[in-house]
Amino acid sequence: MVSLARRNLFHDKLRFVITIAGVAFAVTLVFVQVGLFLGLLDNASVTIENIDADLWVTSRNTPNVDFAHTFPESYVQRVRSVPGVARADNLIVWFMQLSLPTGAQEGTLVYALEDFKAWNLPWSVIEGHVEDLPRGDFFFLDDSATRRYGPFAVGQHREISERRLKIIGRTDAARSFTTTPIAFMDTALAQELSYQALRGNTTYVLVKLAPGADVAAVRAEIGRRLPYNDVFTKAEWAQRSRAYWVANTGIGLNTYLTVFLGILVGVVVVALTLYTSTMEHLKEFGTVKAIGGSNADIYRILAEQSVIAAVLGFAVGAVFALAAGPGMEKAGLKLIITPDFGAIVLVGTVLLCLAASMVSFRKVAALDPALVFRG
Amino acid sequence: MTVLTSQNVVKRFTEGKQTVEVLKGVSLDASRGEIVALEGPSGSGKTTFLSILGCILTPTEGRVVVDGQEVDLSRPGDLPAIRRRSIGFVFQQFNLFPALSAVENVEYSLNVRGVKGSAARREAERVLDAVGLADRKAFLPRDLSGGQKQRVAIARALAGAPPLLLADEPTANLDSHAGRQVLELFRDLAKRENRALVIVTHDPIVRSIADRVAVIHDGLLAA
Incomplete structure (x- = not known):
């Protein structure tokens, strides 16, 4: 099978690099911000997690x-x-x-x-x-x-x-x-x-x-x-200690805001680069339709491009974030990136990039294949 | 054997409050192995007619039958399937995919038609050989001359053996020498592979290779 999606994506190298950089930036931002947040929260309960107690009796x-x-x-x-x-x-x-x-x-x-x-x-x-x-x-x-x-x-x-x-x-x-x-x-x-x-x-x-x-x-x-005391299980006490800092300081809101901005930047970059690419390849999409391609064929092309951008951008962003870990450790900051967290970011990146491709798809879906006959 | 039948085709476009009747009842047939040249001045409606014959547009009124299948005006969603199965296009500006090599351009159109894998690659190579581009298969369109690009476009139209070939001004972007070569090649292949070929053109050379010339004027076919 010839992949028009892949070939078009790699054909314009500058745009391809910009797309990957946009996704990678967003992924790095999310990894670092959430990773630091998790690191701080881990600090908030690390002694509870390691002390070998089943229950904690605290003052009220x-x-x-x-x-x-x-x-x-x-x-x-x-x-x-x-x-x-x-x-x-x-x-x-x-x-x-x-x-x-x-x-x-x-x-x-x-x-x-x-x-x-x-x-x-x-x-x-x-x-x-x-x-x-x-x-x-x-x-x-x-x-x-x-x-x-x-x-x-x-x-x-x-x-x-x-x-x-x-x-x-x-x-x-x-x-x-x-x-x-x-x-x-x-x-x-x-x-x-x-x-x-x-x-x-x-x-x-x-x-x-x-x-x-x-x-x-x-x-x-x-x-x-x-x-006149409280009794908590280890899990409850750890959760209560973490929740206090999330609820009573700006750290939770700050992290959510940064993650939101990171995601927004990534989605906008992907949506814009895919959209401008689609606009430039409009006649090609018209040709695909003229030779019998359906809207589903067109969406497969856009979806494949966005998934490639998402996966490669994720890989680059994850490498940057992991590389930042030791430096942050030296600065006294703990960056926690677990496999589960990585998987969630990957799935989220792919889904958001697919959503971003819908902006282009709306344009192409309405495309009149008769444009191939216009000089 | 008749591959294309169109009877009393009318096409009206509405622009704001105005309705413009571009085609006023055009009928045209084409049989396997037949080459029809469709001529007419600019704005006469010949490209609109070609779009309807190619199942890209639906007529407002009239009847179109392609390879035995009648176009249902109420079901425009069926048109892509008819195009995939029965029609090969050659465009004025070639419309090759710039990121794909010559063989991939042909192979991709076969993929869209449902031919996949090595069968698609074999068929793509066969038609490229037939248009004399055996040594240019791996070239990107930017590395081909205008005549070579149009040959790739012809190979793409031939691939998958659609019984009806439609060409829109195929020589408009070629010099007269390359234009003649491409037309002769197109004619030979259409005849050899027993396809019906309808060419919309301004180019008088097309008359020399056509079996029949139809002239469209103000939305009506002249004799």
């Missing part, structure tokens, strides 16, 4: 994991006594001030537990042993802190809440939505550092269910015993 109406409120640490005893609970421990998540060697102060988000190993926290240790944390004024610091705090190393000291603590370990991949670096320390130390707020208090109770336990029943019972 806590909006997200970073903005914790306190409640009595003794509540954990009530949770431990609920049938179906295999283990329950207090987790403190609290903002503190860290003094840098330069004299500047920066915020740090402290995660404090008595037994880190039991909850898979931190989940990616580069250096040090978390079992050592209760043995002194020690803490672990995530490597992402380098960007805000400058270089640091195990064995060095930093002041947190005006107390000199020793860095005994480094972690990787622990992030907060606000990009505040995360530090890990023992519960007792955290309570000492923020004495007024945390003395005798915690911010969360982590719950591990016994094998075969009924999640809903355990949750309901915890809720009954702690009527």
